[in-house]
Amino acid sequence: MDIKLKCKCGAVTGVATNITPKNGNRIVCCCSDCQAFAQHLGRQGDTLDEFGGTEIFQTSQAQVSIKKGAEHLRALRLTSKGLTRWYTDCCDTPVANTINANFPFAGLIHSFISIKGDRTPALGPVSAYVQTQHAIGTPTYPHSAKKFPLGVTLKVLHKIVVWKAKGMQTPSVFFDDEGRPVSKPVVLGENS
Numbered sequence: 001m002d003i004k005l006k007c008k009c010g011a012v013t014g015v016a017t018n019i020t021p022k023n024g025n026r027i028v029c030c031c032s033d034c035q036a037f038a039q040h041l042g043r044q045g046d047t048l049d050e051f052g053g054t055e056i057f058q059t060s061q062a063q064v065s066i067k068k069g070a071e072h073l074r075a076l077r078l079t080s081k082g083l084t085r086w087y088t089d090c091c092d093t094p095v096a097n098t099i100n101a102n103f104p105f106a107g108l109i110h111s112f113i114s115i116k117g118d119r120t121p122a123l124g125p126v127s128a129y130v131q132t133q134h135a136i137g138t139p140t141y142p143h144s145a146k147k148f149p150l151g152v153t154l155k156v157l158h159k160i161v162v163w164k165a166k167g168m169q170t171p172s173v174f175f176d177d178e179g180r181p182v183s184k185p186v187v188l189g190e191n192s
Ligand SMILES: [Zn+2]
Pocket: 007, 008, 009, 010, 011, 012, 088, 090, 091, 092, 093
């Protein structure tokens, strides 16, 4: 199934192609970096759930395409070695997390996924609530787990190996042919 992607203001639109509940992994991450990213953009209100969790659908870069407004993509890192986190500069919508050009992995953030109503039929159920030690308050998630549970970690690693074997780090909307981010990431820790 192809899933529409759209920033809040609509200047940036795209498609996640061939998405099934099985070929990706839907998680909620409560880590302090994901929270800081949403807060930096001023989008914590509609990005984070009541416990500070961010819902992410982990897929491959090759499955993410931008139809319109790619020039609005911006990147930041919370630390120099952290994930490259993408957002739009038109309306500060969190878009995705990537590792680098060589890793097929792209974690699409729900704020950029345009699905009306329940996301479960398209994306599958949330497979894990991770990093809940950083959650706000006392999370009452259905099956909360600390850090990344081994099963989920292995599932994602396995997918990354398969995606890598299929060359699904390209084409990428986030990195150019030389592997450079299409927008130079700002490292927050070094600016503040
Ligand atoms: Zn926008």
